[in-house]
Amino acid sequence: MLFSKTLSLVASAIAAVASPILSRDSGSISVTPHYRYSSSAGVLGCKIDTNRVAYWPSNVDCNNLCVKVTSNGRTVHLLKVDTSGGAYDISYDAWNYLLTGKGAHDSPAMGGGIPATFDHVPLSECAGLIKEPEGRLAISAANGMNFFETCGNTKTVLYNIANPVCTRGYDEVCTLAPGANQATCAHQLGSLDSLTSQPVWNIDYGTGALSLAV
Template identity: 45%
Template sequence: MRSKAVVIISFATSALAGTPVSIKPHPFFSSWGVLGCKININRVAYWPFQPDCNKPCIKLTASNGNSLHVLHIDKSGGSYDISYDAWNYLSTGVSATVNPTYGGAIQAEYESVSMDNCKDIIKTSDGSLPVMAGNPDPYTLCPPGTWSHDHVSFWNFGSQDCSMGVDEQCTMPPGVGSQAQCPTFGGASKVNCAMRIKNLLTPGAVDVAPAGCPAVAPRTFTA
């Protein structure tokens, strides 16, 4: 059963050039276990299907001509969503840190492109996709030879927002069903407020911080 699922994830989700979609903003999340502290969380995509194993990089072009690349790291509940800052840029041409706005869905076209276009989104020194050691879905769900399987690194974090864990790389022993081995035993359960990501909040959004960590302050917006 696993091999059939892998084929679907790897090859059935590649988009044709210029696929039209309606896009909304979305806070950072990754059921794939991708770590927010080791990527640019302002350039992330959440599509109605699992990330493509070979081309998780997506090019977006809005109807107004604004264009950017985002990294597909999670499956949405049925909508086409991206990071709020990316949504703001497509809508206005500037970052939400400069001119934060808010509204409904915007019209754009997308296509799956080479990961070379998303290499600046990933912050690891070797360009590998950083995932939680305990949730290595890109490695286990994607077959050998695909980009996501062959370019993944495992880290001792217990939460995708990096509020729990130790900033250290782990190793994955060869063999099916292997578990990543990390230097610090129990490190994934340690509170790490210093590395917790800070989302750009949309209007009305409230940051829910883990115990002991400060919440992100609300922001003001123009309509």
């Protein structure tokens, strides 16, 4: 009986490890600075405010894209478009603002975790962070289809830009026919041609210098 109970506990532990990482609706965390834009979901950095992004240890999903983080009496709204290995990272500029009340470009600070609270809020509260001309969340047509297909009625759009930092492809909207699993674009889907008209800038940690994301 003891052996059977042990097996049951081991099976439960394995299942817990294998389960998807789920998001809490709110809570207390320690936020740390992240200064290189990325998106495991294929969200295009040239179409959002990359200084307001959350890189958290939870799955990226369309139901929890916008998160409000408060610390030191200050609040930022962030788009949660990437998954971290365990830390509650946020864009360096957002972290710097929560810590000092100033932007990282003009008054860069250095340090570690800041105690904070968070709440998942409707995507409409992050509308000002989306820079796509029609207010849609822009996703790579070549590399973001898995995420795009889970978004249902969320306001998203596919672009023929091959990477999240927007250095490859074409700045053009693609369409997805009913039942299709591949988008149709004016140019070849997934083209790796150089794209220079949609730069993404990082704010370097500790210096505040702007550097082109590559």
